[in-house]
Amino acid sequence: MKILPYITIAAGLFLFSCSDDSTSVxxxxxxxxxxxxxxxxxxxxxxxxxxxxxxxxxxxxTEPISESDLDDETEVVAVRFGEDVAAYPVYILDWxxxxxxxxxxxxxxxxxxxxxxxxVGWDRTVNGEITTFGVSGLLYxxxxxxxxxxxxxxxxxxxxxxIHGEKKDESLSIIPTVRTTIGVLREHxxxxxxxxxxxxxxxxxxxxxxxxxxxxxxxxxxxxKNKPIKSGDLQAKDRVLGYLNDGEPFYTPLEGETVQxxxxxxxxxxWMNSDFNTYSSFKxxxxxxxxxxxxxxxxxxxxxxxxxxxxxxxxxxxxxxxxIDTHPSMISYFFAWYDMYPSTTEK
Amino acid sequence: xxxxxxxxxxxxxxPINQWVSVGFVALFGALILPIxxxxxxxxxxxxxxxxxxxxxxxxxxTGTFSxxxxxxxxxxxxxxxxxxxxxDLERSAQNLQFSLNYGxxxxxxxxxxxxxxxxxxITSQTKEASGFGDLSVLGKYQLHAPNFGxxxxxxxxxxxxxxxxxAYKRQNSILLQPDLQPGSGVWSGILWGxxxxxxxxxxxxNLLATVLYQFNDDYQRFPGADTDYHPGxxxxxxxxxxxxxxxxxxxxxxxxxxxxxxxKVDGNEIFASGGSYLLGEAGVSVPVLSMLVLRVSGRIPVxxxxxxxxxxxxxxxxxxxxxQFQLSDRFSF
Numbered sequence: 001m002k003i004l005p006y007i008t009i010a011a012g013l014f015l016f017s018c019s020d021d022s023t024s025v026x027x028x029x030x031x032x033x034x035x036x037x038x039x040x041x042x043x044x045x046x047x048x049x050x051x052x053x054x055x056x057x058x059x060x061x062t063e064p065i066s067e068s069d070l071d072d073e074t075e076v077v078a079v080r081f082g083e084d085v086a087a088y089p090v091y092i093l094d095w096x097x098x099x100x101x102x103x104x105x106x107x108x109x110x111x112x113x114x115x116x117x118x119x120v121g122w123d124r125t126v127n128g129e130i131t132t133f134g135v136s137g138l139l140y141x142x143x144x145x146x147x148x149x150x151x152x153x154x155x156x157x158x159x160x161x162x163i164h165g166e167k168k169d170e171s172l173s174i175i176p177t178v179r180t181t182i183g184v185l186r187e188h189x190x191x192x193x194x195x196x197x198x199x200x201x202x203x204x205x206x207x208x209x210x211x212x213x214x215x216x217x218x219x220x221x222x223x224x225k226n227k228p229i230k231s232g233d234l235q236a237k238d239r240v241l242g243y244l245n246d247g248e249p250f251y252t253p254l255e256g257e258t259v260q261x262x263x264x265x266x267x268x269x270x271w272m273n274s275d276f277n278t279y280s281s282f283k284x285x286x287x288x289x290x291x292x293x294x295x296x297x298x299x300x301x302x303x304x305x306x307x308x309x310x311x312x313x314x315x316x317x318x319x320x321x322x323x324i325d326t327h328p329s330m331i332s333y334f335f336a337w338y339d340m341y342p343s344t345t346e347k
Numbered sequence: 348x349x350x351x352x353x354x355x356x357x358x359x360x361x362p363i364n365q366w367v368s369v370g371f372v373a374l375f376g377a378l379i380l381p382i383x384x385x386x387x388x389x390x391x392x393x394x395x396x397x398x399x400x401x402x403x404x405x406x407x408x409t410g411t412f413s414x415x416x417x418x419x420x421x422x423x424x425x426x427x428x429x430x431x432x433x434x435d436l437e438r439s440a441q442n443l444q445f446s447l448n449y450g451x452x453x454x455x456x457x458x459x460x461x462x463x464x465x466x467x468x469i470t471s472q473t474k475e476a477s478g479f480g481d482l483s484v485l486g487k488y489q490l491h492a493p494n495f496g497x498x499x500x501x502x503x504x505x506x507x508x509x510x511x512x513x514a515y516k517r518q519n520s521i522l523l524q525p526d527l528q529p530g531s532g533v534w535s536g537i538l539w540g541x542x543x544x545x546x547x548x549x550x551x552x553n554l555l556a557t558v559l560y561q562f563n564d565d566y567q568r569f570p571g572a573d574t575d576y577h578p579g580x581x582x583x584x585x586x587x588x589x590x591x592x593x594x595x596x597x598x599x600x601x602x603x604x605x606x607x608x609x610x611k612v613d614g615n616e617i618f619a620s621g622g623s624y625l626l627g628e629a630g631v632s633v634p635v636l637s638m639l640v641l642r643v644s645g646r647i648p649v650x651x652x653x654x655x656x657x658x659x660x661x662x663x664x665x666x667x668x669x670x671q672f673q674l675s676d677r678f679s680f
Contacts, residue, residue, distance in 0.1 A: 037520070042520075042522075042570070042571060044521050044522075045522055045524075045569065046521060046522065046523050046524040046527075047524070048526065049436065049470070050436065050468045050470040050472070051470055051472050053435075053436050053470045138521060201435070202424070202431035202432040203426075203431065204426040204431070204656060207426070207655075209656055210619070211616070211617075211618025211619075211655070212618075218613075218615060219612075220612065221617060222569070222574075222612075223569045223572035223573075223574045225572070
């Protein structure tokens, strides 16, 4: 009986000694505090796995598309520099979200956010040095927040700029990407190399990690701040092609019966073909006035002097090194594009 | 709490002064002798939420105070029942758990549990958070007391989990994920059952089984957003045997089963959450003084089936001390 008070006192002392409820992190030197964010940090949430808990692919293994056994319908994010075409299957990106690669000698990072369905590519050069990008484990309005391993700055994928740390408010150097299929690349770009499942990580790649998230229009894992006002027949998980024109956000629905649709704005030319499941956009200027190509695919647009260009903006003429600039755009779930850019309008 | 006690007195038609004493004991346990509750480690593999459920009822005026330390390590990645990897990430939780089990009558006991938890997530960097967890209060009723003719103890109980732990801890201004929060954020109901059978004098081996079901309410996980978050309900079951030496030293071998339903957001199930887990546990308890018992055990996974791809338990250890005491008759009924 006499020992009980001592146990009680000892327990009490221990509790007081550790009652300084604490939260700490080894943040690798990243400053903390709400003032260091260019966005409202209250809208940033931890996704769960922690920083690099979703592992980026930093030494991606690829194989020639002729050796790939992927179905033609397999959806990919594709990048082209010169004759080097790289394709990153979306079903692998679902598990890794970031691929640090070199395409045509250019250090590129291909990012993909499964919760918003968006892909963005950018140059991996930061402060003059080539670095890699990883998954911070944080989300802003459901969207991926990557970080660079050089300055440990955080970025918003869909805003395409730094939001925390040294690179805050600085824009990423965007590299054009095209959403297309293995079938398109296999037929028209036989030099393509394809990211394989030999990633160095054990994952069940053929299963989608988020259940019915892609198709259930009422299923959101994190809060949606700006819920879209009903726009035509568009549902939350319908896909749109989103892009900025002089900072003004626009979207074009991809779903429906559209076979081929061309949007010709003052400075942007949008090309989409649901038969090919391929979407691209191009910059126009006073010198570059684009129109629909009358040549068969892969020519998709032509300029005023009759040069024809493919989905990457490269001339389709044999031996020609002409190229037009593509315009940054991204496929997105409608709710995500609207949530990130609530002032957006449909084109 | 007072209202709850008042309602109980009405239900059982008991004199109010006795239940003032019940309340006093419960509050004493809650405030001075804190114990265990549910500190989530991960949606898939949290430690047992109410370890005090392992104990049966006490005789009137007697009780057991337990202090235990538990280290729970998660490092195995599974897809369904398929092992994928053991080096992608590492999680751990340390719980300092306090429990007071006290006999109000020879058949009715109450258990109050609380804990102090430290959660850690190690990837390329380390995140950790600590604090007091939730409080649980469990009432137990002994249906059958062991006797020479029927050497089994059968008890049932019900209780409540009270969200006293912080579920809104932030780091660098960013709200941490639920599996790093010390508290669950929700009220929960608890149903409990206990069975203990001895076979004396034929053998010193005995049989133990407990079951606990915890069903959770919703809470607003994201401040400022109208989003109902529902941590998955959980079923804990424990079945095993113990061998008692004449010196009172006990060896025990247990199987621990846990099933967790998926978490929900606004009624929608989160695909990669919840699952079923079976662990094997072995340990020893040693009496060091007449009323003081030391207990050490270790556990490893035997089988698990997670929903989707999730990390799962790789091992756990527990060390504890319990002290049996008897208060004066004034504290029993």
